[in-house]
Amino acid sequence: MNTLAAVMQLFVAAAFVSIPVVRHRFGPAAKAAAEAELRRQNVRPEVLEENNLRFDAGGHETAAPVAVAAVxxxxxxxxxxxxxxxxxxxxxxxxxxxxxxxxxxYSNLVAVRSVEAAFRRKEDPELARVEVKPFLQAAEDAFPRWVRAQTYLRNTVVFGGSTVALVAVTLM
Incomplete structure (x- = not known):
């Protein structure tokens, strides 16, 4: 049963590593699409940089999943x-x-509301004008279609693999 738990834990680790890999590969395209949407909304795209808003695999977008994978x-x-x-x-x-x-x-499900709230907290009048739903949709649409399927697969692996690992060590 230890081996089964270990294999599931390695699958979970791989699933978490896939997050920054995908963001690293396609984040620049998502940023470009988000900037184009901002221009369409007559908002300066530089507002993203000025407020440290990213779509790539920098900062905690890499550190957190890699730390989980390492553990x-x-x-x-x-x-x-x-x-x-x-x-x-x-x-x-x-x-x-x-x-x-x-x-x-959960945070993915409420992304529009949470980004709207975050933009309000920044107290930047330009961010306050952003229509968040089309802004986020533009960024999401810049990722290949298979990324959505990969996200579902990743969540299935994480939830299923963790559950199987827990059951396996319980039955030892």
Missing amino acids: MTAIAAVNFAGAAPAQVMTWIFSSLVLLMNAVIV
Whole structure:
């Protein structure tokens, strides 16, 4: 059962690494599309840079998923080794990954509202004029269609893999 848990943890790690890989590859196109939408809305595209708004894999968009992947890989190694703390570590970190991924999915579902709120908090009059829904849609449309399927697959792997890992270590 440790091996099954470890394999699932490696799948979860790979799923998290896919986030910055996709953003790195297609983020510049998303930024260009978002800037074009801003121009259409008569908003200066430079407002993105001025407010540190990004579509690439910089900052926490890379650090957070890579950190999760590193932790899950380390726990997979503990499971492969059959070490005593494997069960407790899996219970703690796989549960945290389930919760984090639920928050990620929720934040994606309410992205328009949360970006509108974030723009209001910035107190930048130019950001306040942005029609957020078409702005975000333009950025999303710049990603290839397969990225949406990859997102669903990633979420399935994270939720399913974490759940299988938890069940596997419980049955040890």
